[in-house]
Amino acid sequence: MKIELVYFGRPREHLKLSRETADVPAEASTLAGLLAWLRLRGDTWAQELADSRVRCAINQEFAGLPAAINENDEIAIFSPISGG
Amino acid sequence: MSVLIQEEDFDLASELTTLRSGNSKVGAMVSFVGLVRDFSHNETIESIYLEYYPGMTEKALNKIISEATERWSLINVRVIHRIGQLFANDQIVLVATTALHRGEAFAGCEFIIDYLKTAAPFWKKEQTREGSQWLETRETDVKRMEHWHNDTVRKSA
Numbered sequence: 001m002k003i004e005l006v007y008f009g010r011p012r013e014h015l016k017l018s019r020e021t022a023d024v025p026a027e028a029s030t031l032a033g034l035l036a037w038l039r040l041r042g043d044t045w046a047q048e049l050a051d052s053r054v055r056c057a058i059n060q061e062f063a064g065l066p067a068a069i070n071e072n073d074e075i076a077i078f079s080p081i082s083g084g
Numbered sequence: 085m086s087v088l089i090q091e092e093d094f095d096l097a098s099e100l101t102t103l104r105s106g107n108s109k110v111g112a113m114v115s116f117v118g119l120v121r122d123f124s125h126n127e128t129i130e131s132i133y134l135e136y137y138p139g140m141t142e143k144a145l146n147k148i149i150s151e152a153t154e155r156w157s158l159i160n161v162r163v164i165h166r167i168g169q170l171f172a173n174d175q176i177v178l179v180a181t182t183a184l185h186r187g188e189a190f191a192g193c194e195f196i197i198d199y200l201k202t203a204a205p206f207w208k209k210e211q212t213r214e215g216s217q218w219l220e221t222r223e224t225d226v227k228r229m230e231h232w233h234n235d236t237v238r239k240s241a
Binding site: 006008009010012013057060061062076078079080081082083084 | 118134135136137139140143165176177197200201202203204205206207208209218219220221222225
């Protein structure tokens with residue numbers, strides 16, 4: 001399943017990555033599964049994408065960890081927001 | 085009703101003049117301007133850096149404005165949020181509302197800035213002499229936002 005991944009805030013800076021297209025396996029079909037799959041990429045990923053340290057959006061709407069991911073979705077992964 | 089995200093500074097007086105223009109029913113205008121402080125956790129801040137999520141941030145801000153206009157009869161709303169590198173005393177954000185009466189203008193303005201803090205995707209990094217640090221949603225901001233869910237508050241103004 002192909003998805004677009006975008007990163008903001010702390011994970012964007014520490015992973016040195018803003019955007020990528022990823023082909024994710026079936027077990028990564030929820031946000032929780034996707035984060036677990038991305039954490040396998042290495043220590044920095046495991047540390048940066050710990051469930052407690054990131055928030056997510058699917059197609060530009062905030063979404064919780066159990067939310068389902070579909071083909072061509074734009075998934076955003078970011079640190080907790082701090083505007084204003 | 086309009087939302088603007090930009091690197092450039094804004095001029096409060098001209099924004100307010102535009103916001104109230106062409107409507108003689110406007111009886112009240114309220115504005116909130118957020119500024120960059122030069123201290124945080126007892127450290128001197130040299131600058132801050134703000135980024136946003138093009139597309140989602142505008143959508144989130146427009147949704148917050150819609151919720152405000154459903155609760156209060158606001159005539160017009162203007163939100164400007166700056167991004168990029170900012171320094172102490174710089175303006176970061178403007179929320180301005182117009183209404184027939186002050187109660188609605190005040191409440192709408194406060195609601196929008198309280199929601200913006202916890203529901204609009206912006207990320208802020210502070211640069212101090214010791215290094216830099218990404219800020220996270222503050223518990224006090226969450227509490228301020230949650231207070232708008234309270235039933236008595238919901239019906240006020």
